[in-house]
Amino acid sequence: MDMLHISDLHKRFGDREVLRGLNLSVPEHSIYGFIGKNGSGKTTTMKTVLGLLKGDSGKITVNGERVVYGQTATNRLIGYLPDVPEFYSFMTASEFLRFCGEITGMKRKESETRIEELLSLVGLGCEPHRIKGFSRGMKQRLGIAQALLNRPKLLICDEPTSALDPVGRKEILDILLAVREQTTVLFSTHVLSDVERICTDVAFLKDGVTDMQGRLSEIKTKYRGKDYRLETETDSELRLITQAFPHVTIGEGNRATFCESDYTVSDVLHFVADRGIGILKIERLEPTLEDLFMEVTGR
Amino acid sequence: MKSLLSFTKKELLEQLRSGKILLVGILFTVFGIMNPAIAKLTPWLLETLKDSLAESGMSVTEITVTAMDSWVQFFKNIPMGLIAFILIQCSIFTKEYSSGTLVLALTKGLPRVQVVVAKATVLMALWSVGYWLCFGITYAYNAYYWDNSIAQNLLFSTLCWWIFGGFIICLITLFSTCFRSTSGVLLGIGGTVFALYLLGLLPKVSRFVPTALTDGTSLIYGVKKSEDFLPALIITAAIGFFTLFVGASVFNKKRL
Numbered sequence: 001m002d003m004l005h006i007s008d009l010h011k012r013f014g015d016r017e018v019l020r021g022l023n024l025s026v027p028e029h030s031i032y033g034f035i036g037k038n039g040s041g042k043t044t045t046m047k048t049v050l051g052l053l054k055g056d057s058g059k060i061t062v063n064g065e066r067v068v069y070g071q072t073a074t075n076r077l078i079g080y081l082p083d084v085p086e087f088y089s090f091m092t093a094s095e096f097l098r099f100c101g102e103i104t105g106m107k108r109k110e111s112e113t114r115i116e117e118l119l120s121l122v123g124l125g126c127e128p129h130r131i132k133g134f135s136r137g138m139k140q141r142l143g144i145a146q147a148l149l150n151r152p153k154l155l156i157c158d159e160p161t162s163a164l165d166p167v168g169r170k171e172i173l174d175i176l177l178a179v180r181e182q183t184t185v186l187f188s189t190h191v192l193s194d195v196e197r198i199c200t201d202v203a204f205l206k207d208g209v210t211d212m213q214g215r216l217s218e219i220k221t222k223y224r225g226k227d228y229r230l231e232t233e234t235d236s237e238l239r240l241i242t243q244a245f246p247h248v249t250i251g252e253g254n255r256a257t258f259c260e261s262d263y264t265v266s267d268v269l270h271f272v273a274d275r276g277i278g279i280l281k282i283e284r285l286e287p288t289l290e291d292l293f294m295e296v297t298g299r
Numbered sequence: 300m301k302s303l304l305s306f307t308k309k310e311l312l313e314q315l316r317s318g319k320i321l322l323v324g325i326l327f328t329v330f331g332i333m334n335p336a337i338a339k340l341t342p343w344l345l346e347t348l349k350d351s352l353a354e355s356g357m358s359v360t361e362i363t364v365t366a367m368d369s370w371v372q373f374f375k376n377i378p379m380g381l382i383a384f385i386l387i388q389c390s391i392f393t394k395e396y397s398s399g400t401l402v403l404a405l406t407k408g409l410p411r412v413q414v415v416v417a418k419a420t421v422l423m424a425l426w427s428v429g430y431w432l433c434f435g436i437t438y439a440y441n442a443y444y445w446d447n448s449i450a451q452n453l454l455f456s457t458l459c460w461w462i463f464g465g466f467i468i469c470l471i472t473l474f475s476t477c478f479r480s481t482s483g484v485l486l487g488i489g490g491t492v493f494a495l496y497l498l499g500l501l502p503k504v505s506r507f508v509p510t511a512l513t514d515g516t517s518l519i520y521g522v523k524k525s526e527d528f529l530p531a532l533i534i535t536a537a538i539g540f541f542t543l544f545v546g547a548s549v550f551n552k553k554r555l
């Protein structure tokens with residue numbers, strides 16, 4: 001069953017229609033990457049799922065339960081990290097987490113051990129100061145700790161790695177990977193390498209609808225290009241090939257790429273075998289997420 | 300229920316660490332001391348001004364100060380205490396809107412109505428502590444210098460004023476759920492009180508208007524009886540609870 005299902009969601013701000021019939025289904029135990037350029041409506045979508053914004057029309061369910069605006073009961077299943085998390089600055093990190101634990105109705109003892117565990121997980125274990133003095137990255141880490149606190153069924157993170165240093169980014173991605181066993185993760189990002197690193201599913205948001213969505217591996221297969229790359233042992237051997245096949249483009253090293261619409265693979269391989277050319281490698285090119293992103297966003 | 304308690308605790312901690320509890324404490328202590336002090340100093344003040352007053356043709360007769368003068372001062376000064384209290388506390392909701400701090404608590408499943416209840420309760424508690432502190436100090440000084448028993452309906456008249464303060468807190472809550480900005484809240488309260496004041500000028504309805512509760516001076520002099528305040532008391536309580544209810548329902552649908 002889908003952990004989160006959005007169907008035909010519309011949302012406009014004034015005369016600007018941000019979401020125009022968005023559909024999204026997030027299967028259980030997936031790590032779902034939600035990709036789109038600035039201002040495409042990622043944050044808007046997430047806020048609507050949390051009942052912080054009212055969709056104009058459409059239906060959202062979390063774990064089969066309908067989301068309503070305002071007093072949103074489904075939020076008890078969700079851990080949320082906003083794009084810019086705001087805390088009560090007069091509290092310390094552990095005071096804030098204790099406050100969160102009490103609100104979600106966790107048992108005192110359970111929350112104490114959980115808080116200690118989470119604080120050391122996000123690297124705020126020995127931070128005695130009040131949140132007032134925290135840097136953006138520290139707030140982001142605390143934000144992740146509070147989102148994970150009551151072991152939510154669905155974890156929604158709005159650009160969780162945006163304020164972090166490279167080490168912090170890797171740590172957070174590892175945390176998201178690790179919690180996959182227990183929860184489902186939906187996170188928005190611009191950082192495609194993050195997506196490639198941990199996501200099982202992706203959706204591209206464009207013009208208020210999801211342009212492309214599903215398993216990352218399937219999407220890649222579907223959009224796999226017809227391009228091949230060939231690497232020979234020596235320069236002269238490469239030249240033999242380019243003479244026989246003029247449409248082959250030469251790259252750096254002894255590499256060349258060709259498109260299947262120009263020459264079939266078997267033709268090229270026959271030629272290679274007949275001439276006894278030594279090749280190091282021939283491979284079909286995988287599209288990078290970047291290519292897909294460019295293709296979807298049309299830039 | 301546990302979440303209500305914990306949010307209330309958070310409010311109190313915020314009041315404490317931001318120094319607002321201290322501020323309210325000092326404010327009402329100062330007012331409490333000021334009431335008997337002004338009464339006590341009046342004869343002395345008149346004595347020193349006697350000559351210049353005589354020159355301008357006014358004669359000063361010997362005056363005796365009683366606890367009454369001190370209580371009159373109490374009812375004269377407490378509006379300023381309430382106004383200061385409003386100014387200190389009017390951002391209790393709006394600050395959370397502008398900083399966005401409620402988002403995390405609410406997305407953790409805190410029922411929205413509990414936010415309203417907790418904040419109103421903390422305001423009421425703080426107002427009560429401040430108000431009765433002020434009352435207690437004035438009462439103690441009066442008992443020491445003079446005799447409190449000459450003031451009629453003393454407890455009832457001060458109780459009425461305290462309830463009027465509670466009514467204002469209901470207004471803070473209501474307008475805080477309606478408006479996003481602190482100035483909106485202040486304008487809402489100011490506008491309502493002004494409208495009630497104008498309404499109170501009409502002889503036919505003056506007995507029913509919440510602002511009638513502030514006329515403690517007439518009560519202690521016995522010009523008015525406690526029964527005269529009953530209609531206003533009932534109506535104030537009714538409007539107060541109604542505004543809380545409306546505030547909670549508005550807040551339930553508020554965009555944060």
Ligand SMILES: Nc1ncnc2c1ncn2[C@@H]1O[C@H](COP(=O)(O)OP(=O)(O)OP(=O)(O)O)[C@@H](O)[C@H]1O
Nearest residue numbers: 013014018036037038039040041042043044045083
């Ligand atoms: N409260 C609002 N009032 C008016 N317009 C809004 C509001 N919130 C968002 N928008 C508009 O909706 C569009 C989508 O905003 P949103 O924050 O969802 O984008 P995003 O995909 O999260 O962008 P980013 O990658 O920069 O975080 C933007 O063009 C923004 O101007």
Ligand SMILES: [Mg+2]
Nearest residue numbers: 042043083158
């Ligand atoms: Mg965003």
